[in-house]
Every structure is written in C-alpha cells, then in structure tokens.
Amino acid sequence: MKWWEFLLMFVIIIILLIPTIIRFTKNKGSKGSCSCGCEACNKDCPMH
Amino acid sequence: MKFALAGNPNSGKTTLFNALTGATAHVGNWPGVTVDKREGSYKKLGEKIDIVDLPGIYSLSPYTPEEIVARNFIVDEKPDCVINIVDATNLERNLYLTTQLLEMDVPVVVALNMMDVVKKSGNEVNATELSKKLGVPVVELSALRNEGIHDVMKKAYEVAKENRKGHSVLETEDFYDLITKVEEKFVELGESSPLFKAIKIVEGDEALCAKYPQLVELIKSDKEKYKDNDFGGDFEGMVADARYRYITANYADTIKKIDKKTESKSDKIDKVMTHRIFAIPLFIVIMFVVFHLVFSEDLFFINGISKGNAGISGETAINVFTGMGYDDIYLEEMTGVITEKYEEDFGDEADDKLNSAISYVANKVNVELQAKGEEIRYDDIDNLALEDMEIEDLQELLVYSGGDVEEVNPVIGIPSPGVFLQSWMGFVTGKLIDLGAMISETWPAWLSGLLCDGLLSGLDAIFSFLPQILLLFLFIAILEDSGYMARVAFIMDRAFRGLGLSGKAFIPLLMGFGCSVPAMMATKTLEEEHERDMTIRLTPFFSCGAKAPIWAMLAVAVAGSFLGDIFVFSIYLLGIVVAIISALLIKAFGKVKEVPPFIMELPAYHAPQFKNLMAHLWEKLKHFVYKASTIITAAIVLIWFLSNFGWAFWQGMVGIEDSILASLGRVLQYIYYPLGFTWGSEGWKYSVATITGLIAKEDVVATMATLGITEKTIALSNAQIYAFASYNLFTLPCFAAIGAAYGDSSKKGFWITLLWWLGCSYVVSLIIFWLGYLFEHVLVVGIIVALLLVATIILLFVYTAKKRKKVLAN
C-alpha cells in the first residue's frame, strides 16, 4: 500500500468513528441517569 | 410555567405524560435521591409549559424516596399547578392521595382518567359533584384514547393563575385543633404550605418532626388525650382512617355503580393465571409460545410431526417463505437423497461408490465444457464434495445412479412470523452485500475490504436479525402492558419466598429481558441494599435484547432446523435457572434475613393499546439504529483493521492468519480452551468475538461476520455452540451495563458482582461443554453426570428452605 492510501484509509476510518465520538462527548456533558444514552428509559419505574 | 403530574401507579399518568410531551420528554435525575425524573414540554397552549412527571405514589408519607421526592417538589419548587391523575375505576383509593395533595398551597386540577372504562361498564361518576366536594376543578379524561387531554391542560392553565391555599378534609375531626395550633406556628415562620406541614407534624412524620422538634413538643401533651383510643394514640393511623371515612361518606353522591358482582372479569382470569399449581407451568408455556413464534422454522411443529407431508413445497412458495432460498434448500435435499440412496444400495461401500460417481460426473462435465471452448468447472476432483457441485450436475449424478429426479421435492415447515421476517431481511441484506461486492470490484483491496467485507457484512449480520428482535420485544411489551407481569412477580414471590427471594426483585429482572441498564436502575425500588446488590448481579442472566442476535444466529447453526426455537428458549431458561441457583448460593453465604412483606397492586387486565406498543417498538428501533451507527460501527472498523494488518502495519494488508488480531486472539484462545469453543484453527475468532461483546453484545455477531463466520459457515459441534452461548450469556455484560451496575451497587457488592459474572460464566460453560461432549460421545456417562447435577441442585434448594425455616422460627 502506498502512503496516500494509508492516509485515505485513516481518514475514512475517522469519518466512520465520528458518530461514536460525538456520542461519548455528549454523554460526559449531560448527566443523564441513563449512562447508555438510550431513551428507552421512558418506561415507568415500578414503584410500590 | 411548570405543571406537575401526580397520581397512583397504574393510573395512566405515564400515558398522559407521553401524550402531553411526545418527543420532548427526557429522563433526568432528582438530586440527592435515586429516582428517575421525567420532564418534557407542552406547546399547544401558545406558551411553552414544562411538565414534570412525579413518580407514581399512593400517598405522601416519608417512607419511600418516591413520596419524599414528590412532596418536596410540590412544597419547595412550587409548580404553577398540580394535575392529579385519578383512576376513575378505582376512585376511592385514588382519592386518598388527592386529599393529601389538596392540603398543600398549590392550584390543583383533578384529571379523572379511564372514564371510558367506567362508562363501558355502565357505571357513572359525577364529575361536577366531585368537583364541588373537593373544591377544585375535575376534568374527565381518557388518556389512552386521547380524549380530554387538551381540556385538562386548559383548565390547569386557568387555575394556575390563582393563589390556592391548602384545605383539609380533616376539619371535622376532634383533633383538628392540634393541627391548627401547629399551622399557626408555621405561618409565623413564613413557611410554604403550612397546613400540609402541620398535619404531617401531628401525624408524627419523621422527616418534618426531625426538623421542627419544638413543634412536636408543642402538641405532645395535647396528644396524651388520645393515647387510649381505638388506634392506641397512633396519629398516622387516625389520620388515615379519617381520610377514608371522609371519602366513603362523601363520594357516595358522586358515583353510581350498577355492578355489584364481587368477581370481575380480571378476577376470573386471575383464578387461572395465579393458580397455585398451574401458574408457573403456564408462565413457562407462555414464554415458550413467544419464542416459538419468533424463532421457529417449523410453526407448531407441523412439518416435524407430519413428517414433511404438511409442509410447503414448490419453488415459488419456498422462495417466498425463505427469502429466495429455494436453491439452498434444494441442494440440501438433493445431497440428502443421493447420500441416502448410496447408503441403501451399497452399504459399507457407499462412500467409495459415491466418490467414484462424483469423479465420473465431474470429469464428464469438464470434458463437455472444454469441447465447447469454455473453462472447466471442477478443478480439484479428488476433493470434490456433493455440496460443492452445481445442481444440474447433481441431477445428472442422481440419474446416473438410477434415481428419480422427481423424487427431490423439498418441503419445509411453515416458518414462524419471526423467521419469515428474518429470511426476508436476510434476503435484502444479502442483496446489499452482493451490490457492494459488485460496485467495489475495481476498488483497491483495502477500500473494498473496509467498506464491504468489514462494515457492510458486519452491519448486515446484525440488521438481518432486527425483525426477530423487534417481534420478541413486541411480545414482551404485550405481556407487560396487559398487566400480566405483575402477576408473574406475585407468583415468583410465592414460589421463592421460602428460599429467601422476594417477588419484588423479579420485576427489575423481568425488565432485564429488554435491556439490563434500566433493569439495574429499577432495583432502586428495593429497600434492602443487599437485595439490590444481588438483583443487579443476576440481571444480565435474564438475557437482554442485544444478546438476541447471538441466539438467533446460533439457532440456525444448531443441527436440525427443528430445534432452533427450542435452543433459544433453553438459553433463556438456562439464564433464569442459573440466576435462581446463584441467588441461593449467595444467600447461603450470608445471614438468614427476613424477606420484606410483598404488597403489590394487581391492575385490571386490559388489552395493550396498539399505540403504546408501536411507541415501544419505535423506541427500540431508534435505539438500535443509534447503537449500530455508533459503537457497533466503531467496533467493526477496529476489528477489521486489526484483522487485516500485521504488527508491521505500515507494510500493508496481510492475510487474516497473520494479523494483529489473530496473534492476540491465539493467546486468548488458551484461556477458553477448557470451554471447548476455541478449538481448531478458527478458534481464536470466537474468543475475540466474545471480548468485543464488552462494547455491545451485538458486536459478538458483528465481529464474527467481519472475521468470516456466519450462521451458515459456523463449524462447531452442538456442545461447543451451547458452551459458547452460555459463556456469552453469563459473562460481563456491555460497558453500559457494567456502568449501571457500578452506579447502583454498593462498593463491595460491585466487585463481588464482577467476580460472580466471570466465575459463573466459566464454570457453567465448562459444565455445559463437557456434559455435551459426554452426551455426544459416551451417552450413558453423560446422563449419569447430568442426574447427579440435578440431584445436587435439588439438595441445595431443600437445604436452603429448611435452614431458613429453622432460623426464622426462632
């Protein structure tokens, strides 16, 4: 592989990783009770 | 403006909250307490109104964090209006909370929910009368049908501008003078909601009494007068009694009931669902039916039972039901027929005869092709197997062997809805992969590798199981929404209380079937810390949704399509059984403690609302796509890179066996050797896949796909498959779940939990693999060992029950 192919590959990899990076920086900022960032925590907490 | 929603659990509060806030809802944290805080906004009144959903509560005592959070919010944060959701089908009990809310200085609107159910049963509730009696507006509502929602908000908006002062139904009681005495003091101190606080002081409310001991002193001698009454001077009891007396005396005017039967439809259903003997078997059957509808390739076992006579045949039919897989099934059938024929005709010599027949046909085909000027079809005839041959050549072989091609008419069982959806999804993803391969034909290896072999095939692998997972979630949501799950908790409590386990702990565990993270958080409702710790420890054993692709994939690989759903069902069952055994073992090492009493409301059964179910599914789908586009993609990219480059990565791509990942994987492989699933040259891939499960459990399947293992190419024996499944079930869950466990467990409990996950997974998988191995090789020994295991477990149950009985009786 030539050097510019490596460069291009890493660029593509970074692009693919952007959503993941955003997800983790967003999590550090807002202290939600759901650490997994899932809005599936809308379910009623069973309370009795 | 800020409105708060307050009401009993099961009163429809959540449905109303969702209807009001829609997509604006988000979950946060109540400071200082560990209860979820749900907030959103309502925009249909011009001005944006914040809606805070207070936790579901039955009263405002200081005993549970939910109640404390609710009352502090109203008293300290002073919302502009409190909307009290009252379940009209359970009016009297709901009003108990209402009388308490009315004592606070805040505008209140009573939203009378489930009016549609009341009307349907022929009963009546006079909202105007009720409003007169309570002194606040009462609006009729049916949250499920979206009726009256805007009216409630409009009314709330109106009264929010008033400066409502608290008012109590206890006015007519003879001890009311004590309340007035304390109230005056609170007014002097300039406190908010003085009436409410005064009543709490008189009741002996721990929280407030600690804060204002001087006020407790003030009325101490006055209280002496009541020391010998019916309640033994228990003011909390006296107040509660007064409230109910008021409600009973006054609500008689507001409701007309024609239904004087004691037993309702729900009660009749419960006679069966909570039947002393049949309840648990019934639960198991229900769960099995769910798995059958999602994972079975032979619906209702029709094909298996009727030996192929009731199945689907014909190219079009099979293509429709299996997602264009007729050729694959035909090939399977054809090779089966040929092999059987040779066994029959030649017995011991079958292999030799078959091989020479294969050589004959292959050579013939090659010659014919060459004569036409085309390339030969079969290169390595000596190693040629039936499965590698073209269908038309196989047909020729069959004819050559004296067989009848018409005989080969593949028939399949009727696929279950889950499998039907999955095969179509598989068809679509398969076409995408083909498309990708076509487009990238001219691309450099690294690019096509990254995007096609890595990303595309990895994502396709998990997306192809999405329909099945959604269907599974749908069924679980139906069971929950209908009210059945409350009964399950009750049944489990009854069955396992003698062993030290409470049914209340089962609710978070059952939530674990969806996702371990909210399940672990739900353990906050358990009172004892040791119970919370233990429940969190067992949560991942209740197989979460992210692990489902693993089971779905292995289900296909397990020998015999007949067994797919049984396999998945057995995995879930295994999880539950090991969880129970774990609980017993954990308890055996600690002191025998009393299990707190089980008190649970059983809401009336009702058909789940379509809208609610779709909302659940949509949430799950969104979450899945979110996960896929972030951490799963990241993991795939990482794995692809590590499996295609050697340590000297600047030298370019290398074959998979020489990659960084392979060398790391081969070391890991040894750790898992005793568990059986990392044997062989491909073994390291399974250990790597398991490790990637830490990022997200879906990654196990995605990683395997990136490394070249799909449900069709898996080459493990059943024992190995089972051990692999078991290991992934019990080992450390994904980082998100580990984080949730850390957040909700005690320090000591957390580390024990981690060790438990690692230890349990290893031991159980060890047992399963070697037991399976014995079954496959020396059946009798296998059976004996299995029986010994079962006996040991039974003894454990008996010992625990006896020990508890003895200790508690003293």
Next chain:
Amino acid sequence: MPLLLALENVELTVIKISSDQKTKQHLASLGVIQGSKITLLSKKLGNIIIKVLDGRIAINEDLARQIIVA
C-alpha cells in the same frame, strides 16, 4: 381471626394490623386500614389476593397472618 383463616368472597372488616409502621402506612395508602372493608378473593395457601375499594392487592402469607379481621 387473621385474614389467612377468613372465608373467601365475604366482606370482612379490618380490626387490627400488627406490622411495623412502614408496612401499615403502605397498606393504608392502598386502602387497608383499621376499620376498612375488604374481601378475600383468593387464599389457596400462599396465594392471597384481596379486593379493597375497587382495587386488587396481592400480599404474602405472613402479612395475611398479621392482618386481623372479623
């Protein structure tokens, strides 16, 4: 007599609850307090379901022993 020994499908009056304060208040908020009327729907040993006001509550056996009714 304790609830556990009462007849099914008959309206009963709660006379006394001999549990700790927290449990008593929990029961109270669900409608079960001294003087209230409840009906035992089911009590096949261990399976106690009671009807109080218009709701159904499930409780464990031991608790049913602590609720005295007539």
